[in-house]
Amino acid sequence: MKKNLFRVIGVMSGTSLDGIDLVDVTFEFEEKWRYTIHHSETVKYPETWYQTLKHLVTFSEVQLREIDADYTEFLAHIIQRFISKNHINGIDAVCSHGHTAKHEPAKGYTYQIGNLSMLSKKLKQTVVCDFRAQDVALGGQGAPLVPIGDKLLFSDYTFCLNLGGFANISFENEGERIAYDICPVNSVLNHYANRLGFEYDNEGSMASKGSVDDLLLKRLNDLDFYALPFPKSLGIEWVNSEILPRINKMDLPVEIVLRTFTEHITDQISEVLNTTTGATVLITGGGAYHTFLIDRLREKTSNQLHIPNSDLVEFKEALIFGFLGVLKLRDEVNCLKSVTGASKNHSSGKIFTP
Numbered sequence: 001m002k003k004n005l006f007r008v009i010g011v012m013s014g015t016s017l018d019g020i021d022l023v024d025v026t027f028e029f030e031e032k033w034r035y036t037i038h039h040s041e042t043v044k045y046p047e048t049w050y051q052t053l054k055h056l057v058t059f060s061e062v063q064l065r066e067i068d069a070d071y072t073e074f075l076a077h078i079i080q081r082f083i084s085k086n087h088i089n090g091i092d093a094v095c096s097h098g099h100t101a102k103h104e105p106a107k108g109y110t111y112q113i114g115n116l117s118m119l120s121k122k123l124k125q126t127v128v129c130d131f132r133a134q135d136v137a138l139g140g141q142g143a144p145l146v147p148i149g150d151k152l153l154f155s156d157y158t159f160c161l162n163l164g165g166f167a168n169i170s171f172e173n174e175g176e177r178i179a180y181d182i183c184p185v186n187s188v189l190n191h192y193a194n195r196l197g198f199e200y201d202n203e204g205s206m207a208s209k210g211s212v213d214d215l216l217l218k219r220l221n222d223l224d225f226y227a228l229p230f231p232k233s234l235g236i237e238w239v240n241s242e243i244l245p246r247i248n249k250m251d252l253p254v255e256i257v258l259r260t261f262t263e264h265i266t267d268q269i270s271e272v273l274n275t276t277t278g279a280t281v282l283i284t285g286g287g288a289y290h291t292f293l294i295d296r297l298r299e300k301t302s303n304q305l306h307i308p309n310s311d312l313v314e315f316k317e318a319l320i321f322g323f324l325g326v327l328k329l330r331d332e333v334n335c336l337k338s339v340t341g342a343s344k345n346h347s348s349g350k351i352f353t354p
């Protein structure tokens with residue numbers, strides 16, 4: 001019989017570079033998967049690492065290999081500190097995403113740093129990592145990988161909605177998991193909040209003071225991307241070429257931009273949610289703390305919006321990378337072809353032992 005109780009450390013470094021998310025979690029399988037979070041922490045990047053990671057796409061292959069070794073060592077230090085500080089004993093594995101340095105699935109290429117076997121040696125723990133490469137080798141996008149976790153851990157919800165740099169959603173459609181990006185969220189809101197010297201628009205207080213500019217709202221809602229069928233995804237390049245110039249040429253006060261963009265986000269998200277009635281929606285990612293946005297969304301949908309505790313809002317991705325590692329240890333599918341477009345469902349990731 002397969003082992004059905006695992007305690008692992010899930011580790012994730014996301015696109016916003018706000019830090020390394022760590023979660024100490026137990027997964028148990030009995031008819032269905034359940035999880036219990038014991039400890040969680042985000043370790044902010046020191047300025048030098050922040051600057052290095054921000055510029056990774058410009059690095060040569062040789063430079064990346066050097067950075068990879070340094071980053072793996074840094075990650076080992078952060079994970080070891082988390083384990084020691086919380087007196088964590090008897091874990092089965094550290095399951096780590098690393099940090100995406102380059103991602104060009106169309107060229108069959110994806111590279112996450114921090115996934116060297118050295119991590120296992122330094123930690124003296126089994127490590128499961130490098131979850132995206134095999135999917136890309138199988139012709140998939142190598143992303144998103146979180147939806148299998150949505151399917152197996154959060155099936156009580158009709159929709160799993162994450163409000164990070166972009167809003168992305170996953171749900172069952174004709175017996176298959178579907179996932180795609182809906183529209184930008186914090187990648188745009190932060191850009192304008194920064195103009196007034198703020199990291200972000202706390203709880204949407206600035207947006208709530210502005211009024212909607214109808215012309216800008218229409219120009220945003222009319223963008224071609226929104227009419228495309230799924231699967232589809234967005235990147236910062238699209239924000240830079242399609243969104244920011246449209247907003248900037250109207251020369252509006254920041255409060256009006258933030259208010260209008262919040263209206264745009266809630267228009268786009270509610271359109272997706274309102275394809276169903278009586279649905280439940282799990283909302284995670286930092287955008288769940290933008291109370292003005294959430295209030296506007298509640299006004300536009302009768303579906304039930306659920307914002308969980310902060311552990312789940314902030315650590316769902318780290319938790320799910322922990323879960324992908326557990327599935328890999330059980331040699332079970334952790335990448336869905338319906339989501340990534342790979343030639344088959346498969347069990348992805350490398351296992352290193354010390």
Ligand SMILES: Nc1ncnc2c1ncn2[C@@H]1O[C@H](COP(=O)(O)OP(=O)(O)OP(=O)(O)O)[C@@H](O)[C@H]1O
Nearest residue numbers: 014015016164165186200202203285286287289290
């Ligand atoms: N109190 C708050 N009020 C409004 N917005 C907030 C608040 N707290 C966090 N946020 C927003 O959430 C962002 C961080 O969210 P998150 O960590 O989910 O983003 P991310 O890592 O870029 O996501 P992803 O990598 O999934 O795109 C912040 O940059 C900010 O825009």
Ligand SMILES: CC(=O)N[C@H]1[C@@H]2OC[C@@H](O2)[C@@H](O)[C@@H]1O[C@H](C)C(=O)O
Nearest residue numbers: 014015100103143144145146147317
């Ligand atoms: C290549 C890569 O690192 N992609 C990330 C990124 O950050 C958000 C979005 O783009 C998502 O596609 C993915 O991460 C999430 C956690 C995922 O794989 O589900």
